[in-house]
Amino acid sequence: MKTITRMMDHLYWADGRILDALEECETPNKELLKLVRHVAVAERVWLSRLQNKGTAQYSLWEDAEDLTAIRTMFEENAEHYRAYIAGLEESELDEMIDYASQSGVPFRTSVRDILLQVLLHGQYHRGQINRALRIDSAAPVQVDYITFARL
Template identity: 85%
Template sequence: MKTIKRMMDHLYWADGRILDALAESGTKDKDLLKLVRHVAVAERVWLSRLQGKGSAQYSLWEETEDLTELRTMFEENAEHYRVYIEGLGESELDEMIDYASLNGAPFQTSVRDILSQVLLHGQYHRGQINRALRMESAEPVQVDYITFARL
């Protein structure tokens, strides 16, 4: 549990740093902002599944121009994940969760693997976001785990 909690702390930190970099860049790139929103919504989708709720109400690929709204989404995600993880015991990490994908296909995945997916998915897309910032001649932000660990 200690490792997962630490990795989730990194996720919250890295999400915040990416949002700060986007705000500083002043980007209006709709595809880039759609990607950032995708990360926030995907975090919500997986949390809903972990909580035994449906996720069909979420749309992963909508456009947005509102960084304030995105920041609120990420902050709410962090708050809800913290509560969820604090109530989670080590033995529960291997419990299987039944859920449906957004297209309705049934799946069963362990809590541990779902949390790993959330962590890795966000890091993958933060790399894409940083690359897009660089292509706009904006300054990418360091979001590597080791940078977080050195704080």
């Protein structure tokens, strides 16, 4: 649990850093706003699945204009993930969760693998955002785990 908790702390930190970088852009690229919103919604979808709740109300790929609303979503996600993980026992990491994809396909995945998906999915997209920032002549932000670990 200690490793997953630490990695989730990195996720919250990295989400905040990437949002800060997007806020510093004078005119943030609409595709980047859509992508960062996707990360926030995907975190929420996976948490809903872990909590055995439906996810049909979530749309993973919508245009976004309001970075403040996205930041609020990330903050709420962090709060809910912290509470979920605080109540999780090590033995529960291997419990299987039944859920349906957003297109309705049924799946069965362990809690551990779902949490790892959340962690890796966000890191993948933060890398895409940083690359786009660099292409747009904006400064990318350091979101590597080791940077977080050195704090």
